[in-house]
Amino acid sequence: MSMIFGVPLAVLSGQLLIGVINGAFYALLSLGLAVIFGLLKIINFAHGAMYMLGALVTVVLFDALGINYWVALFLVPIIVGAFGMLIEYFLLRRIAGQDHIYSLLLTFGVALIIQGVLTNIYGVSGLRYTMPDIFKGGVNLGFMFLPYYRAWVIVAALLVCFGTWFIIEKTKLGSYLRAGTEDSQLMQGFGINVPLLISLTYGFGVMLAAFAGVLAAPIYSVTPVMGSSILIVVFAVVVIGGMGSIGGAIITGILMGVVEGLTKTFYPPASSAVIFLVMVVVLMFRPTGLFGKEA
Amino acid sequence: MTMTKKLLTSAVASALMVGAAQAEITDNTVKIGYLADMSGTYRDLAGPNGLAALEMAIKDFGGKVNGAKIEVVSADDRNSPDAASSTVRRWVENDNVDMVAGLVASSVSIAVSKILEENDKLGIVSGSAASSITNEHCTPNHIHYVYDTYPLANGTASAVVKEGGQSWYLLTADYAFGHALEGDVTRVVEENGGEVIGKVRHPFPTQDFSSFILQAQASGADVVGLANAGADTTNAINTASEFGVTQSGQTLAALLLFLTDVHALGAETAQGIQLTTGWYWDMNDETREWSDRFMEETGVRPTMVHAGIYSSTLQYLNAVAATGSDNAQAVREQMMDTPINDMFAKNGRIREDGRMVHDMYLAEVKTPAESSSDWDLYKILRTIPADQAYRPLSESKCDLVNN
Numbered sequence: 001m002s003m004i005f006g007v008p009l010a011v012l013s014g015q016l017l018i019g020v021i022n023g024a025f026y027a028l029l030s031l032g033l034a035v036i037f038g039l040l041k042i043i044n045f046a047h048g049a050m051y052m053l054g055a056l057v058t059v060v061l062f063d064a065l066g067i068n069y070w071v072a073l074f075l076v077p078i079i080v081g082a083f084g085m086l087i088e089y090f091l092l093r094r095i096a097g098q099d100h101i102y103s104l105l106l107t108f109g110v111a112l113i114i115q116g117v118l119t120n121i122y123g124v125s126g127l128r129y130t131m132p133d134i135f136k137g138g139v140n141l142g143f144m145f146l147p148y149y150r151a152w153v154i155v156a157a158l159l160v161c162f163g164t165w166f167i168i169e170k171t172k173l174g175s176y177l178r179a180g181t182e183d184s185q186l187m188q189g190f191g192i193n194v195p196l197l198i199s200l201t202y203g204f205g206v207m208l209a210a211f212a213g214v215l216a217a218p219i220y221s222v223t224p225v226m227g228s229s230i231l232i233v234v235f236a237v238v239v240i241g242g243m244g245s246i247g248g249a250i251i252t253g254i255l256m257g258v259v260e261g262l263t264k265t266f267y268p269p270a271s272s273a274v275i276f277l278v279m280v281v282v283l284m285f286r287p288t289g290l291f292g293k294e295a
Numbered sequence: 296m297t298m299t300k301k302l303l304t305s306a307v308a309s310a311l312m313v314g315a316a317q318a319e320i321t322d323n324t325v326k327i328g329y330l331a332d333m334s335g336t337y338r339d340l341a342g343p344n345g346l347a348a349l350e351m352a353i354k355d356f357g358g359k360v361n362g363a364k365i366e367v368v369s370a371d372d373r374n375s376p377d378a379a380s381s382t383v384r385r386w387v388e389n390d391n392v393d394m395v396a397g398l399v400a401s402s403v404s405i406a407v408s409k410i411l412e413e414n415d416k417l418g419i420v421s422g423s424a425a426s427s428i429t430n431e432h433c434t435p436n437h438i439h440y441v442y443d444t445y446p447l448a449n450g451t452a453s454a455v456v457k458e459g460g461q462s463w464y465l466l467t468a469d470y471a472f473g474h475a476l477e478g479d480v481t482r483v484v485e486e487n488g489g490e491v492i493g494k495v496r497h498p499f500p501t502q503d504f505s506s507f508i509l510q511a512q513a514s515g516a517d518v519v520g521l522a523n524a525g526a527d528t529t530n531a532i533n534t535a536s537e538f539g540v541t542q543s544g545q546t547l548a549a550l551l552l553f554l555t556d557v558h559a560l561g562a563e564t565a566q567g568i569q570l571t572t573g574w575y576w577d578m579n580d581e582t583r584e585w586s587d588r589f590m591e592e593t594g595v596r597p598t599m600v601h602a603g604i605y606s607s608t609l610q611y612l613n614a615v616a617a618t619g620s621d622n623a624q625a626v627r628e629q630m631m632d633t634p635i636n637d638m639f640a641k642n643g644r645i646r647e648d649g650r651m652v653h654d655m656y657l658a659e660v661k662t663p664a665e666s667s668s669d670w671d672l673y674k675i676l677r678t679i680p681a682d683q684a685y686r687p688l689s690e691s692k693c694d695l696v697n698n
Binding site: 008011022126127128223226230264268272 | 334339340469497503510539543564
């Protein structure tokens with residue numbers, strides 16, 4: 001078998017694919033953050049909590065009402081997104097225009113409260129969620145066993161990522177969004193309801209996180225603390241990609257998944273640090289990130 | 296000759312009596328600090344319900360010891376040795392805490408035991424796993440109560456090797472506990488004629504195990520051993536089942552599983568997994584009776600750690616009552632002299648290295664058909680007698696043991 005740095009090629013191909021799958025999660029989460037920051041200039045530290053809510057609500061809805069995975073895939077992002085809009089309406093709106101640090105602290109506080117309350121109710125051992133039957137099993141690719149569900153994760157995440165990028169960068173609605181945040185007074189003069197636009201944008205960013213949460217529910221332990229560790233990684237991804245760059249967040253997300261996957265193969269102890277190492281290096285040479293516009 | 300002997304004896308006796316007369320409960324309060332992970336990965340196996348177990352013990356003891364009141368303070372260690380150290384330093388230096396209970400992450404217990412030794416206070420470790428806590432890290436100021444990595448390896452690893460699992464691949468949590476467990480498992484596997492052909496040390500905590508599971512599959516080992524705990528273990532088991540590890544002929548061996556983990560996985564996913572435990576709620580009338588009371592308080596069945604916290608707190612309070620003192624050394628000595636016979640252990644005893652040795656159990660997770668309720672999860676396969684379960688003193692690296 002051919003080897004690369006002492007690792008069989010087959011193993012390496014498998015790790016690359018796993019990296020892309022995990023990268024798809026990072027892309028979905030960092031995309032939501034980038035939308036919220038790029039359009040609203042809010043540093044959303046509640047993003048991990050929203051991802052967790054996506055997964056948790058999926059499980060709770062199934063247990064309480066028997067709502068299945070496919071319905072949850074649409075329903076849960078709407079529920080959690082609406083919850084996000086409430087946070088925007090009652091809390092974030094009051095500190096609009098203040099320094100970034102206010103939105104950071106406020107959303108961080110909200111995240112801790114949500115996480116704490118749910119930990120008291122559900123504990124941290126993890127809630128059970130059974131994978132839909134259609135995804136049980138997988139296909140042997142020769143170099144690895146690919147569970148059907150992981151293949152679905154790539155497809156679903158990339159579709160949603162591309163759709164979001166397309167709406168924001170290429171449609172009229174997207175141009176309203178971008179203009180509304182650039183010069184809200186002028187837009188209001190044109191008769192566009194800017195506050196509603198802002199609520200919807202925040203809600204949409206949260207929906208993306210919740211969608212990632214639904215995707216995660218069948219494969220990861222669903223616990224109230226599942227969002228806290230992933231949040232920091234996702235922030236690093238956004239910084240590397242360039243704060244606010246929509247396409248940058250998607251590409252960097254996948255790239256970082258691969259980088260992390262390779263580190264897990266060659267030097268596992270560094271796998272939790274490697275993304276931050278990349279962040280440091282990128283910031284040293286390109287302070288605005290890989291895809292960020294010069295300030 | 297007999298004269299001198301008599302004289303000596305009475306001299307010793309009177310010296311002891313003077314000692315006893317001087318012994319007292321400082322500020323007429325016995326203060327217990329409960330330190331555990333109250334909000335993170337290890338919350339459910341000890342956490343707030345461990346505090347409930349501690350308070351049950353104090354209540355059952357009568358709420359007072361020799362007329363002195365018993366106070367409890369508690370804190371979240373957030374699995375951080377630094378946070379834990381500063382809390383315990385404040386407790387023993389400013390708040391007159393006499394004994395620290397709980398103690399879950401091994402790295403936390405090792406850090407805290409050093410501070411307790413400096414200040415000559417007592418620690419009773421109930422949640423930690425690392426066998427190094429009473430080996431190279433032993434102090435005269437702590438006791439390790441419920442279990443450790445040595446019997447975990449002895450029970451589960453030797454059972455799996457004997458069933459034909461010759462070659463092993465280990466997934467190890469990259470900190471003190473994982474390293475200790477990895478060492479103990481490697482020793483047991485090799486002693487039984489098996490071999491560890493590969494291992495990977497993963498960061499603690501890790502959410503996505505797919506990369507590591509893939510490496511374990513590629514290794515071609517008979518057994519994939521999980522030298523981790525809590526959410527890391529449940530995530531690894533879930534991912535292993537998703538990637539078809541057992542279907543492809545590999546055996547999964549979880550070396551440390553708590554009842555709360557198995558409950559989270561469910562009998563469907565976890566069935567057939569063998570594990571080693573220090574206690575199970577459904578073993579006899581005594582354990583069931585206590586578990587029912589615990590469930591009334593907390594709404595869940597107790598883990599071995601919860602039961603150990605209850606038992607060790609009662610042992611501690613009995614020792615304080617017997618010596619009339621909250622002095623760490625006097626109490627520890629009294630506890631070492633008293634065999635433990637309660638709902639947690641039969642003929643348990645605390646050795647000079649601080650290890651409480653008692654019978655351990657090899658269990659198997661029931662199938663959904665065998666399991667009659669949500670918490671009816673284990674069948675006990677065999678008892679591992681105390682003297683075979685734990686590291687013998689002859690192999691100890693602890694300074695308190697004369698080798």
